[in-house]
Amino acid sequence: MKSTILFIFLVILAATSLCADFRDEMKSWAATKEDVSAQDVKDWVDGQRDAEIDFGSESTYYLTCNNWARYVAVLNDTQFAVFSANSQRTWRTYVGTISGTSITFGPQRYITYNSSYNFDTLNTDVVALDETHVIVAMRRDDSERYIYLFSYEIVSDMVIYRQYGTHYAPEDGATGPKLGRINDDYGLLIYNTDTGNYGTVFYLNSSNYISLYSETSLNLGYKVKDLQFAMMTDSFFFVAGHYKYYDTSTPQNIYGVVGQISGSSISVGNGSLVMQNVSNDYSTLRKVLRLTPTKAVVLFEHMNRDGGGRNRDIAAREVNIYTTTFTVGASAVVTRYDGVTTYPLTYPYLRDACIVNSERMVLFYSYENMDDTKFITLDLTSSGEFEVGPVVEFDQSMRLFEGQVGVNLFQMSENLTVFNYGLSTDNYGRCMTMTHSDPPPPPSTATLLYPVNNATGLPRDVTVSMGI
Numbered sequence: 001m002k003s004t005i006l007f008i009f010l011v012i013l014a015a016t017s018l019c020a021d022f023r024d025e026m027k028s029w030a031a032t033k034e035d036v037s038a039q040d041v042k043d044w045v046d047g048q049r050d051a052e053i054d055f056g057s058e059s060t061y062y063l064t065c066n067n068w069a070r071y072v073a074v075l076n077d078t079q080f081a082v083f084s085a086n087s088q089r090t091w092r093t094y095v096g097t098i099s100g101t102s103i104t105f106g107p108q109r110y111i112t113y114n115s116s117y118n119f120d121t122l123n124t125d126v127v128a129l130d131e132t133h134v135i136v137a138m139r140r141d142d143s144e145r146y147i148y149l150f151s152y153e154i155v156s157d158m159v160i161y162r163q164y165g166t167h168y169a170p171e172d173g174a175t176g177p178k179l180g181r182i183n184d185d186y187g188l189l190i191y192n193t194d195t196g197n198y199g200t201v202f203y204l205n206s207s208n209y210i211s212l213y214s215e216t217s218l219n220l221g222y223k224v225k226d227l228q229f230a231m232m233t234d235s236f237f238f239v240a241g242h243y244k245y246y247d248t249s250t251p252q253n254i255y256g257v258v259g260q261i262s263g264s265s266i267s268v269g270n271g272s273l274v275m276q277n278v279s280n281d282y283s284t285l286r287k288v289l290r291l292t293p294t295k296a297v298v299l300f301e302h303m304n305r306d307g308g309g310r311n312r313d314i315a316a317r318e319v320n321i322y323t324t325t326f327t328v329g330a331s332a333v334v335t336r337y338d339g340v341t342t343y344p345l346t347y348p349y350l351r352d353a354c355i356v357n358s359e360r361m362v363l364f365y366s367y368e369n370m371d372d373t374k375f376i377t378l379d380l381t382s383s384g385e386f387e388v389g390p391v392v393e394f395d396q397s398m399r400l401f402e403g404q405v406g407v408n409l410f411q412m413s414e415n416l417t418v419f420n421y422g423l424s425t426d427n428y429g430r431c432m433t434m435t436h437s438d439p440p441p442p443p444s445t446a447t448l449l450y451p452v453n454n455a456t457g458l459p460r461d462v463t464v465s466m467g468i
Contacts, residue, residue, distance in 0.1 A: 056101030056433035070406040073128040088118035093159035101433045106157030127179035137177040151208045165210030180231040216266040226285040242285040269324035286350045312347035332386035352409040
């Protein structure tokens, strides 16, 4: 006869206490087990202690069409501006205001930013210099590929178009303009050309007119693409780029460089290796996040082939910043698809990511058809190790526009982020807050009451350290 097995777990409270719900969940879990060890108990408790994400209520704003790219500029701890492309010449813009976990939007502003040219809405970026001034960089969609910078002012919860300035990109034009804030009056523009990578400081005067200064080479080489960067302080920045050389015998590495800003001038160190052997096909450098003034994290997708199969990773690399140099630290695979040679292939794509606090990041990723979408947290601990958190399912179908999804993750304040997105079912943009909380404190010990095989047997109490 099969023995009747009973498990009772008694958590001994040391310096902390656990709620009744936690104890009830432990008992329910135990009831499903036929055999258990002290290590099983510890692993289960660890699994219940992952950081939580609490979603606020969903707020909407109207768009003519939901499959154009959109961008967000954070104005202060409670306000942000949404720029959603309506065509290659027009924006729909809104200012969102957060109160608690709710978001309200001001009136829509429909803006024609230049009636003479079309612009590439996928080669675009935005940044707020202060609470009332936003700069948008766009590449002109023609053979010259000039970069235009537009200034906008926030007035009574509305976005007002003011001025624009033009920057001539050398040689065959520019791709991928990226913007960073230096202070209330100055910002940084970086971009690729067919001959190299460059940075230039720009200035916004009291009349909202933009002046651009001389460009400086970033010393990464013309084959380095997919530029991403982060302002570390108001005088230092870190840039990373993916060396894409279409020769499979050449290593496809990620390189980086530290830059220094003094007034309107830029100086940079020498480019150095961030990550080696990042494959060229199906691999993309996605994001550089600043955790502290001296620590950044590089996020990228990486394809590798093992035995004819294909594995695609979303991966991370720690970067430690010094005055003109950097060193690399921990690395981690955040999530992986173990692929095969059958088609269609479904790989994870990192859609966006942002910092939560000085140790934690939150990532939003999906698969190619966008009907399987997820959040995941990633911590870089004080001991210099990455810890990957639990997957939080989102499961909404979203529209893609030319390979780019119109979603944004951005930090408002410590442990408060916002998710901006659109669904394929209507023409509304959506926003919700995401409040991030630390896990409950762990028990220091647990007493395990082992099962008995008959009514006369006596259980054995064993107290074990949880090792946390």
